[in-house]
Amino acid sequence: MAATGHPKSPYPLGCRVASGCLWLSCILGTFLISSPALASEGGHGLDGAALGVIWAVPFVGILLSIALLPLLAPHFWHHHFGKVAAAWALAFVLPFTLLNGKAVVEPLAETVLLDYLPFVILLTALFTIAGGILVTGNLHGSPKTNLALLTIGTLLASVVGTTGASMVMIRPLLRANDGRRHNVHVVVFFIFLVSNIGGSLTPLGDPPLFLGYLRGVGFFWTTLHMLKETGFAAVVLLALFYLIDHKLYRNDADFRGKFDPTPDTGRVGVEGRLNIALLMVVVGGVLLSGSWKPGIGFQLFGVEVQLQNLARDLILIAAALASLSLTPKDVRHRNGFEWGPILEVAKLFAGIFVTIIPVLAMLRAAHEGAFAPLVGLVTAADGTPVNAMYFWATGLLSSFLDNAPTYLVFFNLAGGDPQHLMTEMATTLVAISAGAVFMGANSYIGNAPNFMVKSIAEGAGVKMPSFFGYMAWSAGILVPLFLIMTVLFFA
Template sequence: MLLLAIAPNQAALPPVGMLAPFAILLLCIALMPLFAAHFWEHHYPKVAVALGLVTTAYYVFVQKDWHPLHHAAHEYVSFMALVGSLFVISGGINIRVKGEATPFVNTLFLFIGAVLANFIGTTGASMLLIRPWIKMNKFRITHFHIVFFIFIVSNVGGCLTPIGDPPLFLGFLRGVSFFWVLQHCWQAWALAVALLLVVFFIFDTRNFARIPKHIRDKETANEHWHFSGLINILWLGVVLAAVFLPKSVQESTLLGVFSIPALVMFAAAVASYYTTKPAVHESNDFNFGPVKEVGYLFVGIFLTMIPALQILQSGQGLDIRSPMQYYFTTGALSAFLDNAPTYLSFLAASMGQEHLSVDSPADVMKFAAEHAPHLIAISLGAVFFGAGSYIGNGPNFMVKSIADKAKVHAPSFLAYMARFSIPILLPILIIVGWVMVKSGH
């Protein structure tokens, strides 16, 4: 691992060996579903929690310092409150589609999904839209329909707000202002989404032309949409309102861990679950499995990444300076490891080079103001390259699972990369990096 090359020179810093639980957990997340799927499916909670307890024991018994653990617990609860509430609430909205969509309608649908991802998160948007996406293309759906949905809705689309993608929310929790990403990244978002949509439209037009004309005309003429569970729009509004509570309220906590916004989000999720008709949940095949998996894995991630963040923010180790280097390095790791801790690790490293601490909101705000190109590069690299493989971002595997269950077999792990992410996504992201990151936009 790249992180293992870092050697701290401060006695207060944890030893390099304490990076091992973090590295092991990320490698397990990346490789276990491929090579030991049955074991991982049944035992991933034990692995994640056990590795987290190794780090916990180090800080309790060796460092005798509870503060990093307390800080991690607070961030974890805030993180899960947002991800969990959006998952539950979006699972209470059902969209049913009848008829076959044209390439224009498909392209518009993906664009709407890209915008929506910034309001209900890439996970929420993916879970809400993947089933109607499959139904509206049921007569001609292919691998590229599933893959471009992952590219646009599950990843690239959620780059405009901290709600959009977990890496950006971690930055928001550390002190990046809510509208900073929108202000600095909208041009890169627009370019990336536009290029992906153009390529998709070309592919889909060719696919649509293969359908016999009499079937094509009949199906597109009978297009019909039905929405249910719309009361959940109210609960989505509650979650968004919680993000914008006054700073004095946001800083108020229960037991130093449960912030007021987090409690409001949890309450909105509970209200959504019990005010949604069971038939809607059944139509969505709703269950808590995906969010439970995220919850267990991120317990381990938030605990084991404490030593990595402390070492990185010491300012030593990584010989990375330019925004382009941060864009591609953050992106390369985000494609194969979870993009949320990757974002935070490189943010800590970049801030450490400026003798700033990622644990200080004031330092984070100063870094965002004085070193915007670096933060833009890290943000874009983490969010955009999360689509590089199925393991780059949480929604990717969720979408694949739903597609497989619907008998729409998504490409295998290697086929996804060999046929789509490397020949199609990577060149687009290189163009975006060259135009937006290198030029300083």
């Protein structure tokens, strides 16, 4: 698109429009100052009942930036997405600070110390360690091979997490299909299955379930109670993938004639196997924080940091550093390992975690908050839970909000008592858990591995769909599947 009106501008018109987002956040900040908002009295967090819906605008702004700027101004976005995320974060923090002084410090510190940093440390550890595992050999992207790789990744996701499984499996899958004319569907189904639905059987699989485990939900409770939902979704998606892949494969005569379009030779094998042991160290560190309760902690900016969580983070950091030190550089180089995907996730989710603070506060306020109509949908007139609505409300919010805090909102809305939820309200807890984990696949920002897989695939030359293009895939495939599951399991 040619620039108009500013011939000396180094950016095309779309980029100059995109740069306006930085100014928009400042203008929005001025507007927000006129909107009343109060900090909660006593305890962390904000008083969601006192917050107007205008405070959700920075969050909506960062979501729209992620969705639109890569299309309208790709050059600008590629170089400045971190600044855009920071601008939207400041659009909440600065006006709220001007209105309420230091009232934002504790909610911000709580988000950074208890949510964002553990989130990034876990993802970085899994990303780094999994990036040192290289699957070698003659992999040919036939429908059967692709089906096998997706099945393995789906099963692996509940053992080493959706991030770990995604990072281990995406690169061999990309190499196997790098000569195909049609390979976008392979990555899309990979995100559906490996980066999301496969992580629903243990607390290690996905952060929402881990938070439930920390609050008293049994470790194997999801394995026993979500097996039929997870199995149904996985089998349907794998069968649909095979049908689509088989048809496209038959129409790609050039690719079918090659045994292996990649330069790999020899039998299939695994290099960097030390990293498999380090993944188990990460699993052990996560389990430690959920089972070891020494009752020791310290205060930082008014937030209590518990010893077991600090120990977990240090173990994960040590495991990642050990992987960097002990894995031959040649293995990472041949694996196409680079830091870009995790840096993109860290920067964008920093903005998301900050701007989501008032949104979650309003959701926690339930019937007294700005989102009371949404909250009212999950409860019948007689006070009983509407499980279908718990599934969809949790899921739709998890498609665009971070699914871990969204899970907690509805977990607490359903009573917050793990023993009661695991027994008398088991179906409700399954609905909340399935909504948070399954529907994270509905958009690129629903779950962190989605973004990393997209970035890695694009780096390998796959023309991944845009933000809305991907949602067209999920709307056409996942939404009908979830509607069927609603009738079968939650009606």
